[in-house]
Amino acid sequence: MKTKFDIPKTVPIKKIIVETPFVKTFIFEYELGARPGQFVNLWLPGVDEKPMSVAYCDEKEFWVTMFAVGPFSKAMHELKEGDLVGVRGPYGKGFSFEKDWRLVGMGGGYGAAPLYFLTVEAVKLGCHVDFVVGARGKEHLLYIDRVKKLKNVDIHIATDDGSVGIKGYNTVILQQLIEEAKSGSSKKIDMVYACGPEMMMKTISNICFEHGINAELSVERYMKCGFGVCGQCSVDDSGIRMCKEGPVVSNEVARKITEFGRYHRDSVGRVHEF
Template sequence: MNVAKHDTFPVTLPIKKIIRETPHVKTFVFAYDLKSRPGQFINIWIPRVDEKPMSIAYDSGKGEFWLTIFAVGDMTKKLHEMKVGDRVGIRGPFGKAFQYEPGDHVITVGGGYGAAPLYNLAMEATSQKCTVDFIVGARSSEHLLYTDRVKKIRNTKLHIATDDGSVGVKGYNTPILEKLIADMKKTAAGKKKLKKTIVFAVGPEVMMKRVSDICFKEKVACQVSVERYMKCGFGVCGNCCLDDTGITVCTEGPAMDHKKARKSVDFGVAHRDAVGRKHAY
């Protein structure tokens, strides 16, 4: 049952630290016990500007969390102008988190800025005895995020693809996933028991659909992070409903089994805007 927390008022928190990641991306650090899990999201509010859902780049579980934000619209540009000590409203965490078992083998596939929430997952999973293959894809080297941090995570192997080949392999990140699955199956052929592997994808929906298609064909478990226009974040406004299932992404997702996402005719195909009109990806 989707029981919302019965208080969805914001808390306004001072920014503790700001880290510049790339010319257009900053990480904002807050000293607050968010009690979130990887895959969940929060609403970030700047009074008199806007409120938007954002993924969580890291939650220490000990009173600190990070948001890594690309300055792309009015609100995110305004946020980039803010300084340490300025207050930002936070609501949440909302939605469902990624699911895995301790000791699983985790393959993350991040497209563009999807790397940040997957870092959060890799940090948590490796603390739960998981091993991680961390695949990231970006347009070029200057758009890559979090690679230096990922390199420092134990039991984690980083794989990079860029469209222009400036770092890692040239092209999409999905061939790396296909190769990892093929290698895994080859290694497993001689063994009786294959370590349970789960693929987690965060990025543009067309990329996640490609990841899901691969996993579906290869019969590998997969979860994706579905993004839809959201107003409330807790299953009431109805803006983020998927066709034909009618489920709200904000409460039944964003993190969901790819088979659940594939039940929707919209997955990788179309999304709705602020007034509910449908647009193709």
């Protein structure tokens, strides 16, 4: 039996970056060993513990980008560099890619952060990445400046208010990229990756299915243990666990998740429609 350790270990925050008035990135000096698409459980003693996407990870540190939306993230935003946060993980299945691929990363809102990590790792393997983000407006865009510094990446932006990029959904951009690739004016798309609001991912799932393009989607569900025991994040009808068989699933698997794009469950297991 291999050594297992799933007890949070407190680590000081090395650095806090203010991204926007409501978004901060927390950097921890800790060898997490996460792959793009995996998540980490962060514990704030006396407050709560929550699963968070990993926005970047190398041998020395990992990053988590967080919007101050609930009691946990608001409490995180109150912290200073040097404060302790419990860490356990990494958990879940991440994104898959191979060298020299053409990737299209579809990020909705804060979904851009994990796709940044994917982009960093993919370009190292000689991949080309179309980094497609959608946000409410210019002030909500994340990670664009960091992505700009990477080679072999094209950035495409869509905003609800049209303050930057095209006005509308980022899925319109995906349609265009697919049309171009199909017509032969650009390279074949090997895989589309999506992270963001479920209705956006549902649309992406449909588009990729119609065009016969492979896709991987990060499906978020209420999680507790993170290691596949509590059953909180099991989805209908297959019963697979998003903390273990997910959160990243292939489009084939996503399309067999009957609740995908329809409903999810809360902390007591009750169903809520999207």
